[in-house]
Amino acid sequence: MAKKDNKFSEYGIATQAVHTGTDYDEGTGAVRRPLHMANSYKLPDDLSTVNYSSTDLLMYSRNGNPNQHWLEEKIAGLYNADDAIVLASGVAALHALFWTLLKSGDRVVYPNVSYMAVYRMFHELFNKKFNVETVIVDMTDLEAVKRAITPGTKLVHIETPDNPTVGVTDIEAIAKIAHENGALLSVDNTFASPLNQQPLELGADFVVDALTKFINGHGDAQGGAIISNDLKTMDRIRYEAQVNVGSVISPFNAWQIFRGSVTFPLRMQRINESAQKIAEWLEQRENITFVSYPGLKSNPGYEIAKKQMKNGYGGVISFGLNADDKTIERMCAKLKVITFAVSLGHDESLIFPQPSYDERINLYPEKFRNGFIRFSVGLEDVDDIISDLNLALLSVNL
Numbered sequence: 372m373a374k375k376d377n378k379f380s381e382y383g384i385a386t387q388a389v390h391t392g393t394d395y396d397e398g399t400g401a402v403r404r405p406l407h408m409a410n411s412y413k414l415p416d417d418l419s420t421v422n423y424s425s426t427d428l429l430m431y432s433r434n435g436n437p438n439q440h441w442l443e444e445k446i447a448g449l450y451n452a453d454d455a456i457v458l459a460s461g462v463a464a465l466h467a468l469f470w471t472l473l474k475s476g477d478r479v480v481y482p483n484v485s486y487m488a489v490y491r492m493f494h495e496l497f498n499k500k501f502n503v504e505t506v507i508v509d510m511t512d513l514e515a516v517k518r519a520i521t522p523g524t525k526l527v528h529i530e531t532p533d534n535p536t537v538g539v540t541d542i543e544a545i546a547k548i549a550h551e552n553g554a555l556l557s558v559d560n561t562f563a564s565p566l567n568q569q570p571l572e573l574g575a576d577f578v579v580d581a582l583t584k585f586i587n588g589h590g591d592a593q594g595g596a597i598i599s600n601d602l603k604t605m606d607r608i609r610y611e612a613q614v615n616v617g618s619v620i621s622p623f624n625a626w627q628i629f630r631g632s633v634t635f636p637l638r639m640q641r642i643n644e645s646a647q648k649i650a651e652w653l654e655q656r657e658n659i660t661f662v663s664y665p666g667l668k669s670n671p672g673y674e675i676a677k678k679q680m681k682n683g684y685g686g687v688i689s690f691g692l693n694a695d696d697k698t699i700e701r702m703c704a705k706l707k708v709i710t711f712a713v714s715l716g717h718d719e720s721l722i723f724p725q726p727s728y729d730e731r732i733n734l735y736p737e738k739f740r741n742g743f744i745r746f747s748v749g750l751e752d753v754d755d756i757i758s759d760l761n762l763a764l765l766s767v768n769l
């Protein structure tokens with residue numbers, strides 16, 4: 372595909388969230404573009420012109436559908452990028468990127484803390500099925516990163532802040548090391564979101580964003596995006612992973628995420644403010660063993676976060692309790708405002724105790740191996756969130 376057309380590229384992110392990718396509907400003049408629930412489209416009269424692998428020509432919805440294309444324009448706009456590909460989930464986007472870039476004999480370097488599916492893809496699947504050399508490294512240790520990126524390293528993948536410890540990685544420093552050694556850098560930017568962090572400007576080659584989370588923001592649709600200025604590789608991803616593997620997003624989910632994304636900057640700004648307050652409250656509350664949030668001065672990644680993030684430090688906080696799994700479950704069951712469920716970036720606050728039997732637990736920094744909770748700050752009144760958490764903790768004598 373060609374570089375995305377964007378009439379609003381000179382405008383701010385809130386203006387882009389409202390206007391990029393939308394227009395008057397050509398048929399009716401409606402001020403919203405429609406939802407096209409069709410899986411095929413009328414073919415041109417002259418079939419000799421048709422490329423059946425094209426993702427430009429509207430022909431079959433796996434090759435691309437209008438709602439996907441409009442959402443791609445918006446996501447590219449939010450990231451000031453030339454192109455975005457929107458697929459069925461965040462994991463579909465991660466897989467599409469890895470599947471397209473890596474081949475047998477290549478080496479990929481990835482962090483000790485990452486989204487579960489990234490760990491499984493590299494630790495269980497790409498290495499054993501496809502003979503890709505997969506190397507785990509602590510991305511906060513730049514000397515270790517330098518040692519891990521040997522010749523033949525094709526890709527370095529990072530996540531910052533990371534899921535679930537909310538640790539911070541220096542994007543610019545890792546980009547420099549990767550590029551000096553001929554490797555590409557991909558950054559999972561889901562926790563930060565484009566309001567708070569722009570990895571392409573910091574040297575990343577590819578960004579992945581799980582749209583399911585903050586960009587959709589309403590807990591009712593799944594989708595993921597790859598964002599890049601490398602148009603040639605983006606077309607390969609469309610061909611290899613979307614058309615021929617089938618990870619395209621449904622028009623309905625794309626439409627829903629498009630709708631959610633309109634208010635994304637406003638929601639994220641509120642979430643940034645509430646999360647900072649909640650993290651500071653947790654830090655001074657008794658019986659909390661640690662708080663991991665990039666906006667806290669006590670955080671080892673604070674200086675890096677301050678340098679590479681803007682507007683705020685995101686909506687996820689990790690914290691520790693001196694309690695066993697059962698006590699933490701009882702505490703979660705007492706919550707009235709905060710929802711006891713996985714996922715993050717919704718309108719409602721979400722709490723998810725990290726099971727101490729997590730298969731990766733020994734890869735995490737020591738303090739995250741016990742009584743550790745991931746908390747996603749929602750849009751409720753911040754005082755209600757704090758008081759709900761406080762009462763639930765008191766109910767189990769914490």
Ligand SMILES: *Cc1c(COP(=O)(O)O)cnc(C)c1O
Pocket residue numbers: 460461462463486530534559561562581582583584593594595
């Ligand atoms: C949720 C998440 C994903 C995966 O997104 P899905 O839509 O659930 O597939 C990837 N990376 C991070 C950091 C996430 O939090």
